[in-house]
Structures are given as C-alpha cells and as structure tokens.
Amino acid sequence: MxxxxxxxxxxxxxxxxxxxxxxxxxxxxxxxxxxxxxxxxxxxxxxxxxxxxxxxxxxxxxxxxxxxxxxxxxxxxxxxxxxxxxxxxxxxxxxxxxxxxxxxxxxxxxxxxxxxRTTVAEMGPLLLSRLMNASEAQEGALNIAFKIADQGGLPLMDLKDLQALLTYMAEHATELSSQFGLISKASIATLQRGLLILEQQGAQNFFGEPAxxxxxxxxxxxxxxxxxxxxxxxxxxxxxxxxxxxxxxxxxxxxxxxxxxxxxxxxxxxxxxxxxxxxxxxxxxxxxxxxxxxxxxxxxxxxxxxxxxxxxxxxxxxxxxxxxxxxxxxxxxxxxxxxxxxxxxxxxxxxxxxxxxxxxxxxxxxxxxxxxxxxxxxxxxxxxxxxxxxxxxxxxxxxxxxxxxxxxLSPVAGQYDIDLDSESAYEILTARAKKAAEAEAAKRAAEEKAAGGDSAAGRWTLPGFGDEPAETTSGRTTKRSSGYQRETVIEAAMKSAARSVATSVGRALVRGILGSLRR
Known part of the structure; x- marks a missing residue:
C-alpha cells in the first residue's frame, strides 16, 4: 500500500x-x-x-x-x-x-x-495590536512606540519593557509629538490598560527570553x-x-x-x-x-x-x-x-x-x-x-x-525552561529616569546654596512657626520678618469681647426673624 x-x-x-x-x-x-x-x-x-x-x-x-x-x-x-x-x-x-x-x-x-516564547520586538506592532484588540489610533501609537524603541536603542523583550516605553511616551508626549506625530495620552493609557489585561490572561509567559x-x-x-x-x-x-x-x-x-x-x-x-x-x-x-x-x-x-x-x-x-x-x-x-x-x-x-x-x-x-x-x-x-x-x-x-x-529525553531539554532577563528598555529607561532625578536634585541643591546656603531661603512661612526672633529681656519684641507684630494682652482681650458682642447680636437678630416667620 x-x-x-x-x-x-x-x-x-x-x-x-x-x-x-x-x-x-x-x-x-x-x-x-x-x-x-x-x-x-x-x-x-x-x-x-x-x-x-x-x-x-x-x-x-x-x-x-x-x-x-x-x-x-x-x-x-x-x-x-x-x-x-x-x-x-x-x-x-x-x-x-x-x-x-x-x-x-x-x-x-x-x-x-x-x-x-518570543520577544515583543519580534511580535511587531501589527500582531500586538491584534492581540490587544487595539483601535486604529492605538495601533498608530504602538507603531510610534516601536519606532522610538528602534531609534533610541531600546530593546523590547517583554511586557514590562513595552509598559516602561509607553510611560516614557506619556511623560514626554509634547516633545515626541513634534517629531513622530500626535501622541494621544488617551491612546497610551488605553494601551497600558490593555497590557495589564494581557498580563492577567497569562500573556507575560509568552514574551521574554530565550525566544x-x-x-x-x-x-x-x-x-x-x-x-x-x-x-x-x-x-x-x-x-x-x-x-x-x-x-x-x-x-x-x-x-x-x-x-x-x-x-x-x-x-x-x-x-x-x-x-x-x-x-x-x-x-x-x-x-x-x-x-x-x-x-x-x-x-x-x-x-x-x-x-x-x-x-x-x-x-x-x-x-x-x-x-x-x-x-x-x-x-x-x-x-x-x-x-x-x-x-x-x-x-x-x-x-x-x-x-x-x-x-x-x-x-x-x-x-x-x-x-x-x-x-x-x-x-x-x-x-x-x-x-x-x-x-x-x-x-x-x-x-x-x-x-x-x-x-x-527531548533534544531541547533545559534549553528554554529558564527565564532570562537581559538589559532592555525597562532597565535602560529606569536608569535614565534615576539619573535625571539625581541631576535635578543636584541642581536644586546648587541653587539653594547660591541663594545663601540656608535650606529655608526664599521659603514663605506662617508666623508663629519658628521664624520669630527671641524676646528681649525687657519684654519688648522686635519686628518679624513677616511684617507682623505680636498683639498685647489688652488688644487681644478687646478683640475677643468685640467678637462675643457681635455673635450675641447676630443670634438675637436671627431668632427675631425666625420668630416673626413662625407667626
């Protein structure tokens, strides 16, 4: 046969x-x-x-x-x-x-x-859009993400790499839009939610190395x-x-x-x-x-x-x-x-x-x-x-x-059974963000030092919270940096009495008006 x-x-x-x-x-x-x-x-x-x-x-x-x-x-x-x-x-x-x-x-x-497994980069924006059920606008944003990754040397291996890149795009949407076209934060947010859904469905097992x-x-x-x-x-x-x-x-x-x-x-x-x-x-x-x-x-x-x-x-x-x-x-x-x-x-x-x-x-x-x-x-x-x-x-x-x-007994036994996590977009963008934060902190410290070395310089504070000079031994006070002077005991008592009288008169008027309405 x-x-x-x-x-x-x-x-x-x-x-x-x-x-x-x-x-x-x-x-x-x-x-x-x-x-x-x-x-x-x-x-x-x-x-x-x-x-x-x-x-x-x-x-x-x-x-x-x-x-x-x-x-x-x-x-x-x-x-x-x-x-x-x-x-x-x-x-x-x-x-x-x-x-x-x-x-x-x-x-x-x-x-x-x-x-x-495969990597996000190998999957590509078209199939990934299909997997995420993305709209035309969201697919466009995803294409821009892959373009940015390609030009910026950001390997897209797993879902956290793509999530980090989308976060970066949302934070720099204005400057990136001038180069790649309009990047809608709404589309980015929808894609980010789509990635979370994929993770819940177990898709993170599919993306990674070794591919x-x-x-x-x-x-x-x-x-x-x-x-x-x-x-x-x-x-x-x-x-x-x-x-x-x-x-x-x-x-x-x-x-x-x-x-x-x-x-x-x-x-x-x-x-x-x-x-x-x-x-x-x-x-x-x-x-x-x-x-x-x-x-x-x-x-x-x-x-x-x-x-x-x-x-x-x-x-x-x-x-x-x-x-x-x-x-x-x-x-x-x-x-x-x-x-x-x-x-x-x-x-x-x-x-x-x-x-x-x-x-x-x-x-x-x-x-x-x-x-x-x-x-x-x-x-x-x-x-x-x-x-x-x-x-x-x-x-x-x-x-x-x-x-x-x-x-x-398989010829590939042990070859694909252990996850690898090489340096990719997530690690690169995290390192860049950390470096930028450190540079910003150093810049602020330098500006404060140039202003007089006092960490409180240029800061507005309410009176009575540590900025008052100490009283003199004669009981007199000096002028505060805020421009206010401490009230005397007699002034405080007079203001308190005035507020009490005003409150009593107000209550009497309200009772009189309400009483006339009840009649």
Missing amino acids: LQEGSLYLGTSRNPDDSLNKAEYLALKYGNRHGIVTGATGTGKTVTLQVLAESFSEAGVPVFAADIKGDLSGIAAMGEPKDWITQRAEQIGFTDYAPAEFPVIFWDIYGEKGHRV LAVTDIMRTTHDGRGAISILAADKLMMNPRLYATFLLWLLSELFEELPEVGDLDKPKLVFFFDEAHLLFNDAPKVLIERVEQVVRLIRSKGVGVYFVTQNPLDVPETVLAQLGNRVQHALRAYTPREQKAVKTAADTFRPNPAFDCATAITQLGIGEALVSTLEAKGIPSMVERTLIRPPSGRVGPLSDAERQKVMG
Whole structure:
C-alpha cells in the first residue's frame, strides 16, 4: 500500500461499497497547503494524526497544536484496538503496524511542554495590536512606540519593557509629538490598560527570553524521521486571541527567516493550524491580507500549511483558494448556514460523476471523508469517498508521567525552561529616569546654596512657626520678618469681647426673624 514519494491516506470505495483504489498525497505537493474540515466527532483529529505520522515517516518535520490533549498519544506505541484492526482489514492495509513517533512538546505556560516564547520586538506592532484588540489610533501609537524603541536603542523583550516605553511616551508626549506625530495620552493609557489585561490572561509567559528558534521545530532524528512538535493548547484555548496570534506569529517567523527554495521533493516543514476559525474571527482586513500573503508565499519556502476546522466557511475565500489538498469529513445540514457550508464544500471539489458530492457530505460515517489531492502538474484529483487509514501511534492522550519522560529525553531539554532577563528598555529607561532625578536634585541643591546656603531661603512661612526672633529681656519684641507684630494682652482681650458682642447680636437678630416667620 505504501508508495515512495507519497503518503497513503486511505482507500476509496464505489457507490456499491466495494473498494475502489488507494488514495495518496504526493510529497512534492505537500507544500501546496491543505484543509481538513468536518463536524465535531467525525474524525478530524484522527485524520490530523494520520497526516502528521505520515509526514514524519517521510522525514518531514511537523508542527501541530493539540487542542484537547488527544494528539499527545502519537508519542506512544499504538494499541491494536478492535476498530483499528477492523479498519485496516476493511481497506486492505496490510502494511499496518503499531509505532511511536519522535515528539517534542511545547507549552507557552511551561506546564505540559518546553517553554515557547518570543520577544515583543519580534511580535511587531501589527500582531500586538491584534492581540490587544487595539483601535486604529492605538495601533498608530504602538507603531510610534516601536519606532522610538528602534531609534533610541531600546530593546523590547517583554511586557514590562513595552509598559516602561509607553510611560516614557506619556511623560514626554509634547516633545515626541513634534517629531513622530500626535501622541494621544488617551491612546497610551488605553494601551497600558490593555497590557495589564494581557498580563492577567497569562500573556507575560509568552514574551521574554530565550525566544524560540524556528530551527528547533524543524528537526529530524538520526533515523531520518521528522520530529513532531506538539503545542499544548488546552489551557491556551482559554485565550483564543493569544492562541491565534501566536500561531500567526510563528508562520510569519518561518516566512521571514527561511530562504527561498522553490519546489522540493518534499516539504521542509508542515504546519497544522487546528481550530483555524479563531484566526479569522473578528480579524481586521489588514490581518486577513497578511494571512493570505503568508499562505501564498510561504510555499516557496518549502512550508505547507494545513487548516483544521469544522466549517469551510470559517476560512476566507482568498485563503481557501490557496489550499490544494482537501479532506472533508461529514457536515450536518440542519440550518441555512450549515446548508450553505455543505454547498461551499461540495463546490470546492473536482466533481465525480459516480456520486453527488453535496449529498455524500451529509452521509459520511465516522472516519470517512471526501478526499481530493494534487496530482501530476498540480491538477486536483477527482474527489473520492474515502475510508481514512488508522493511525499507527496511540489514539488518546499520554499520562503526565509519560509526558514528562518524553520531555526529559527531548533534544531541547533545559534549553528554554529558564527565564532570562537581559538589559532592555525597562532597565535602560529606569536608569535614565534615576539619573535625571539625581541631576535635578543636584541642581536644586546648587541653587539653594547660591541663594545663601540656608535650606529655608526664599521659603514663605506662617508666623508663629519658628521664624520669630527671641524676646528681649525687657519684654519688648522686635519686628518679624513677616511684617507682623505680636498683639498685647489688652488688644487681644478687646478683640475677643468685640467678637462675643457681635455673635450675641447676630443670634438675637436671627431668632427675631425666625420668630416673626413662625407667626
């Protein structure tokens, strides 16, 4: 069943349920991208595992997000369960054998895998604005912040660096506005609040050093298999915007760092984007254009991108048009939107006169899919109703002990697990502020000294609080620096009597007026 230069996906069958032919994905077209869609429970995760295993066996590194933890079992020896052996026999897969695969676990939080980080500078203002849900004005202020950091030699490594830079911009908004354009303090304040929200959501774990080197997700083993990098995303999914932004950042890094290689015999890396709809939900037009650009051009870098999602409508048409390899599991058609999704999915396939594609989509069983891949000269194959082959690795999650064992044997063990905090914008701006405060204090001290050396010189004080000269022995007083003279006992008594009389008269008048009103 296995073929050199191709990945075996399963075996198609005729309308009378008889076996038709084996379905393959040509390795040389693996970088032409693809999509795996289907309703919950129809077998998408198993198909993803089959594809990951197949690419790994062919020597292609794989990166995939593990949403529910089920994909982690790929690191353990497969178990010949009844449904697995039955499917292998049903499709005539005589080469089936349980196996385990080389896996590297990653986790932004460092709990279920090696820490994965990037720096604020590498993230860039566009993706950071998306992460913070910034408005156009706030995104403009963020772009200015990155420009100031670049010109001022202020490395932006983590969130506290960006927070310090925003504080600096707010304090010097007037002078900076004359150079970079209007800097609104309101926009700066909103960005600062956004950073606090990101910290509360755990995003501070994602920013810092050491930053992930893309070469570490493109490893191969000594026996020629591609390493499968699995991102633990069950906790990360609690913050969908961070999840989508991280994966888009990783795609952008691959696009920017990898050289042009053209068409190869097999991809250099295959990237699976599970729950792909999260990337496009409420995404601004500029971000969707960025995704389209990356997907269109990253093929020439030898990278294949495969979107995994429930509904083909989750992916914009401009991106969907770039996806050459398609696996469509069952869809339900109970609502108008679902019916539209079925029609959209059916229309993306090259028709097969043997059956109606739209009808077949609603009748597919678990582990069954409509499959179309690129054939000679990159032409899509005729869609076939296919029984997907069973995976060789374990289907289901690893235990915590098994995961820790795999992490301990990882080629990157200890490389990313300790935080580094090098001198960056926060330390530089803090040092500058301290130096400026010390200079200001020294300036004030010099001015006071020049005024007479008395720390109280030039200071206005109330009489009776320490500025009065001592009384003379004759009982007379001298003139005060404030211009007032001390009252005599007789003067004080007369003023007190006058105030008492005035108060009594006032009270009598008020009582008289109120009394007349009561009458």
